[in-house]
Amino acid sequence: MASLCHSSFxxxxxxxxHGGVLHFAPRAAAPFACHCRPPAARDDHxxxxxxxxxxxxxxxxxxxxxxxPMEQVVDPGGEEVVGGGGGRRSxxxxxxxxxxxIMGLPVEELVxxxxxxxLDDDALTVSDYNDILSALARAGDHDSAVALFRALQPNGVxxxxxxxxxxxxxxxxxxxxxxxxxTLDEMVARGFRxxxxxxxxxxxxxxxxxxxxxxxEVFGTMRAVGCEPTIRTYNSLISGLCYVGRLEEALxxxxxxxxxxxxxxxxxxxxxxxxxxxxxxxxxxATALFHDAIxxxxxxxIFTYNALLNGHCKEGNPLKAYSLLMEMCGNxxxxxxxxxxxxxxxxxxxxxxxxxxxQTYKRMERTGFEADARALxxxxxxxxxxxxxxxxxxxxxxxxxxxxxxAGHEPVSYTYCLMAQALxxxxxxxxAMALLNxxxxxxxxxxxxxxxxxxxxxxxxGRARDALRVLALxxxxxxxxxxxxxxxxxxxxxxxxxxxxxxxVYAAAVKRGVLVSLKRHSxxxxxxxxxxxQQQDETRES
Numbered sequence: 001m002a003s004l005c006h007s008s009f010x011x012x013x014x015x016x017x018h019g020g021v022l023h024f025a026p027r028a029a030a031p032f033a034c035h036c037r038p039p040a041a042r043d044d045h046x047x048x049x050x051x052x053x054x055x056x057x058x059x060x061x062x063x064x065x066x067x068x069p070m071e072q073v074v075d076p077g078g079e080e081v082v083g084g085g086g087g088r089r090s091x092x093x094x095x096x097x098x099x100x101x102i103m104g105l106p107v108e109e110l111v112x113x114x115x116x117x118x119l120d121d122d123a124l125t126v127s128d129y130n131d132i133l134s135a136l137a138r139a140g141d142h143d144s145a146v147a148l149f150r151a152l153q154p155n156g157v158x159x160x161x162x163x164x165x166x167x168x169x170x171x172x173x174x175x176x177x178x179x180x181x182x183t184l185d186e187m188v189a190r191g192f193r194x195x196x197x198x199x200x201x202x203x204x205x206x207x208x209x210x211x212x213x214x215x216x217e218v219f220g221t222m223r224a225v226g227c228e229p230t231i232r233t234y235n236s237l238i239s240g241l242c243y244v245g246r247l248e249e250a251l252x253x254x255x256x257x258x259x260x261x262x263x264x265x266x267x268x269x270x271x272x273x274x275x276x277x278x279x280x281x282x283x284x285x286a287t288a289l290f291h292d293a294i295x296x297x298x299x300x301x302i303f304t305y306n307a308l309l310n311g312h313c314k315e316g317n318p319l320k321a322y323s324l325l326m327e328m329c330g331n332x333x334x335x336x337x338x339x340x341x342x343x344x345x346x347x348x349x350x351x352x353x354x355x356x357x358x359q360t361y362k363r364m365e366r367t368g369f370e371a372d373a374r375a376l377x378x379x380x381x382x383x384x385x386x387x388x389x390x391x392x393x394x395x396x397x398x399x400x401x402x403x404x405x406x407a408g409h410e411p412v413s414y415t416y417c418l419m420a421q422a423l424x425x426x427x428x429x430x431x432a433m434a435l436l437n438x439x440x441x442x443x444x445x446x447x448x449x450x451x452x453x454x455x456x457x458x459x460x461x462g463r464a465r466d467a468l469r470v471l472a473l474x475x476x477x478x479x480x481x482x483x484x485x486x487x488x489x490x491x492x493x494x495x496x497x498x499x500x501x502x503x504x505v506y507a508a509a510v511k512r513g514v515l516v517s518l519k520r521h522s523x524x525x526x527x528x529x530x531x532x533x534q535q536q537d538e539t540r541e542s
Contacts, residue, residue, distance in 0.1 A: 126152075126160050133166045142170035161192040168198050172205040180205055181214055185221075193225055200233045207240025215240055231263050235272060242276030250276060258296070267298040271307060278311025286311050302337055309340055313347035321347060322356045329363060338369040345375055354382035358396060373409030376400050380411065384418035387425055394426040413444035420450045424457040432457065433470065440473060452485040459492035467492065468501070475508070483509075486516045 129152060136145035149167040152159050159167075164187040171180035180202050187194055199222040206215040215237060222229055234257060241250040250273050257265040270293040277286040290308055293300060305328055312321035325344045328336045341364040348357035357379055361371055371379075383397035401419055404411055411419075416439050423432035432454045439446060451474050458467040467489050474481050486509040493502040509516045 126157055126163065129157060130160070130162045130166065133163060137166055137170050137173075142174040145170045146174075161187070161194075164190075164192060165195060165198045168194070169201055172201045175205070175209075177202070177205040177209050177211055177214070181218060184218065188221060188225065193227070194222075196222075196227055196230055196233070199227060200230065200236060203233055203240075204236040207236050207243065210240065210244050212237075212240040212244050212246070228262065231257075231266055231269065234263060234265075235269055238269060239272045242272055245280070247273070247276050247280065247282075265296075267293060267301055267304060270298065271301065271304045274304065275307035275311075278307050278314070281311075281315050283308070283311040283315045283317070300334060302334055302340065305334060305336070306339055306343065309343045313343055316351075318344065318347035318351045318353060319356065322353075322360065325360065326363075329367075336367070338364075341367070341369055342372060342375070345371060345379075349375060349378045349382060352382070354379070354386050357382060361400070370407075373404055373407050376404045376407075377409065377411050377415055380404060381415050381418050384415075384422040387422040391426050394422050394428075397422055413439065414447070416444060417447040417450035421453045424453040427457070429454065429457045429461065429463070429466075433466065436470065436473065440477065446474060446477065446479055448479075448482045448485075452482055452488070455481075455485045456488040459488045462492065462496070464489065464492045464496060464498065464501070468505075471505070475512075480512045480514065481509075483514050483516060486514055490516060 129148070133145050133148060136142075136148065146167055149159065149163060152163065164183060168180050168183050168187070171177075171183060184194060184198065184202050187198075199218060202218050203215045203222075206212070206218065219229065219233070219237060222233070234253065238250045238253055241247070241253070254265055254269060254273050257263055257269065270289055274286045274289045274293075277283070277289065286308060290300065290304065293304070305324070309321045309324060312318065312324065321344045325336055325340060328334060328340065341360060345357055345360045345364065348354075348360060361376075361379060364371055380397055380400045383393050383400060386393040387397060397419065401411065401415070404415075416435055420432045420435040420439075423429070423435065436446070436451060436454060451470055455467045455470050458464070458470065471481055471485060471489060474485075486505060489505055490502055490509075493499075493505065506516060
């Protein structure tokens with residue numbers, strides 16, 4: 001393995017350091033001096049090295065010949081690196097090329113590794129390589145760490161337990177469970193005893209990918225070498241069983257833990273199994289587990305509550321979820337978060353439980369959370385529908401609608417129509433007309449019931465002229481108004497005696513194929529205008 005002092009660092013040997021100055025070898029192209037101080041103050045020397053590495057970015061000092069792109073290739077397989085001249089590069093150079101990957105580490109750790117990279121080849125030990133592997137792992141460059149590990153043995157370096165442990169963690173973090181298990185098996189075969197953290201990392205990685213059978217093998221190996229699994233290991237295994245749908249096995253393992261004198265299940269163990277039951281619609285069993293956890297002296301976390309809330313909602317019981325949410329708000333032991341409120345609010349809206357949804361929204365607002373704009377849009381529609389039975393809900397609908405618009409979310413056309421209807425029913429006809437005009441401006445589709453209710457509300461208040469404007473607005477959009485809208489306007493025009501306008505409206509209706517009766521409205525208007533018999537007698541007597 002080529003010495004670092006003769007490859008990427010063209011420095012003269014330490015013996016050539018005269019007067020505290022370390023000179024370049026004569027073959028260096030650019031003059032450069034690295035001013036060294038006595039050994040007690042070598043920070044400036046390390047700082048100069050760090051600056052040189054950062055300036056070139058390819059592992060060479062400033063002024064040294066830059067490598068060709070081929071000379072910087074790191075083979076993922078860890079067998080060789082081919083340089084520009086076709087020669088074989090060793091793992092030493094591989095580690096040197098990866099030095100730029102660890103620049104984000106703290107200066108103390110970085111300087112330690114850079115010092116190692118300056119050592120002569122024969123001076124490098126497995127401990128030195130472990131420091132490099134650990135630095136690469138902390139820097140997040142797991143691929144380079146694995147490649148360097150694989151190149152150790154071909155270069156005559158035997159990895160120890162720390163080397164294996166580091167690379168197993170790297171393989172788990174990069175999402176390679178099969179390779180992690182193979183490396184762990186090799187580690188055990190060589191007589192090394194992995195730590196609990198190493199075993200648990202492999203079990204967790206396998207379970208996250210659904211490889212529960214292999215995870216059970218690792219679990220068995222763990223116990224065979226005398227390494228007692230922790231509750232974290234058990235939780236990973238139970239999570240994997242739930243992930244692949246083996247809920248009964250997960251429940252059996254939980255029950256065994258409850259009876260075990262060595263390990264006691266924590267609230268996360270219960271939460272994992274509870275969530276698994278909720279996801280398959282077995283909420284009653286999940287609720288039993290919830291109460292069992294409390295009976296065992298455990299305090300449910302927000303994840304426990306959210307899993308149960310989600311289970312109730314998915315099973316079609318949003319009111320049960322609402323009751324549990326209100327219980328959370330009341331007991332103060334575990335207050336709901338934004339996810340809790342959102343789960344229940346959306347489920348209540350889907351089920352049409354507008355009153356409970358409104359209470360959930362108000363409680364959410366008081367807690368300091370903001371509801372999703374789409375959920376508020378849906379809540380607005382629910383409150384508008386409720387106005388048909390209780391006009392008092394109009395104020396709530398206006399409040400929510402205003403917040404939707406203020407949040408920058410554009411309500412859908414259906415929300416606009418329902419809001420216009422609710423305003424018309426509540427007597428706020430000017431606001432209803434403004435909404436219809438806004439819909440026309442935005443080229444939204446006008447629902448027949450929306451503009452019919454507005455026309456009817458205007459006619460009831462004797463505002464036939466405004467009703468005519470609304471009808472003309474609808475016709476201008478190439479919509480055919482319904483019979484109820486024409487009837488309401490004809491009736492009001494007849495009562496006011498505006499027969500020419502009534503005839504024009506009647507003609508517009510007939511032209512568009514809408515069947516209306518002007519004669520009926522004429523008779524009603526005449527009856528209203530004719531005096532009653534008692535009034536006629538009083539007129540004769542006078």
